[in-house]
Amino acid sequence: MAEAALPGARLERRDALLGLALIAPTVLVLGAVIVYPLLSAIYLSLFSLYTPTLEGHWVGLANYRAVFGSGGFWSALATTAVWTVGTLTLQVLFGLAMALLLHQNILFRSLARSLVLFPYFLSTVVAVLVWRWLFNDLYGVVNHALMAAGIIDAPVSWLGTMPNAMLSIIVVGAWKFFPFVVIAILARLQTIPEALYEAARIDGAGPVSRFFDITLPQLRDVLTIVILLRTVWDFKEFDLIYLMTGGGPVNGTRTLPLIVYQQAFGLNQMGLAAAHAVAMMLVMLVFMLAYLRRAGGRVA
Amino acid sequence: MVQVVFDKVRKAFGDTVTIPGLDLVIESGEFVSLLGPSGCGKSTTLRMLAGLEQPSGGRISIGGRDVANLPPAERDIAMVFQSYALYPHMTVAENIRYPLRKRGVPKPEQATRLAEVAALLQLEPLLDRKPRQLSGGQQQRVALGRALVRDPSVFLLDEPLSNLDAALRAHMRAELIELHRRLGKTMVYVTHDQLEAMTMSTRIAVMKDGVLQQFAPPAEIYDRPANRFVAGFIGTPSMALAEATLLRDGGGARLQIGAMMIDLPGRHAAAAPCAVTVGIRPEDIVVGQGPWQALVRLVEPTGHETIVALEAGDLALTARIPGGPRLHAGETVAFDVNRARLHLFAADDGHRLALDITDTTPPRSA
Incomplete structure (x- = not known):
């Protein structure tokens, strides 16, 4: 045997x-x-370090005391939350509407489907340069158009005052990232069986009922995943905000990733920057765990 | 009384005409099957009746009401889909109640009617489950329940059994027959399965390329197929169809099929001589005795009967003989045909010849 x-x-x-x-x-x-x-990063966060040389000494949890003890971290967290919630809401609403539109039999549908991806593929630097030009208070198209339409009397400083600067980055962020939402939702829309809509029509459901009773429940899973992913990505978004406003005016749009960058390369405090990054990661961990539970649940 | 009328109904998708002009009257309380091969227009016909497709021409009426401008919900119909189309995020109870909810039926009445339907279809233990937790047969019953709960005047069923396995299909067939008998409602049933059509229908509408071939009770379709297509389409194994010549022989007539000569009653002589297609059903061939010889090509025992493929010269025949196999492939056997049950069709357009042999015999009991 x-x-x-x-x-x-x-x-x-x-x-x-x-x-x-x-x-x-x-x-x-x-x-x-x-x-x-x-x-x-966790190791570095326990030191006081000078960025260019990475020389320094052990400070234990002093960096964390500085992070959680200062108002800067908490106000940046609040700013990050405003930016994330604002831009994410616009992305999802606009993305959903656009996906529903592109799912219809409209003229030039395949052309429109390709064009809608354009912002997502455009380099952030290029996109921001164009948007800054559009938003420019002296020669920007936005002010020109609003004044021509009689909505405003004088040019508005879109990036130099609050809350305009926050609104501007939220809008640009939504413009840049909504195509991701469109792709994910459009892919799901195409797999919803047509028979469900036909059955609903026979059962007496109008267009609005059909959206809320069939489309939305069918999109629930993909919306959850999209929202979780985009929350994480928007939360740690750096380049778009840094290039648009640099965190200003004053600290009006200074989100957590900008603080990390500022500490590391502006103030040359690598240890403190690492502590900020770790603190930020702890916040994001909440969303990541939610995502993992969701993704794991689907496999099971 | 809810009569369903198709009056010169035409359907074209772009330049492709799928239904050139359909006339069909379905009487109240009938169970009518639309039967035909894929692409024959049977599903399109049903979908036009449901209001899911708009006819390109003609008129459809349900219960005397022209439904051209009525949306599906206002046609007083209910439909069961091939895929069942159950709402996946709703429980069985919510699925069944949905059409009532959308029509603003008061909650207590919803509950009563749900209970009635659940009892009728034995769905009570399943009411809190989601469709994905149900077997195919259970999903099928829920789909029926959602159709029944509204008490519509016409039920439309689009190949509702085709996703079930053979045993369950036979079971559901029996349930549907029973259901139709109890409700007495008009049912229009689309299928490509002739067994379903033959067993359940009061009348079958056989379609091909969008054209109605024959609309008659199952027994008549089987015993007097209106043309060569219906003859070949209905019946398993299918009827053998062979080119033949009708000849005059003194006062009588003879049918020449290859080397075979069959004497026919004298009244057939009137049309002779002419070219015909002769149809012979498998059960109308007698094997083991008779004036002709055939080679046994293939023997397929099914248990209670045996299907035998025969070759008599150029003529290929299929015979159905009761019991287990008594023959072996390769041997030569004598055979005969039941002359009274031969089918004759015009050689050109395939229509059933009026001077038919079986016209003198009554159709077998339905």
């Missing part, structure tokens, strides 16, 4: 080795690009 079982056992061991060999590259790459930087 034992002899008979031997070849099978050897085969199993070989399978196990093969399994390890196949998963090893993934583990190594993830370790190098995720686990190592994460651990090193």
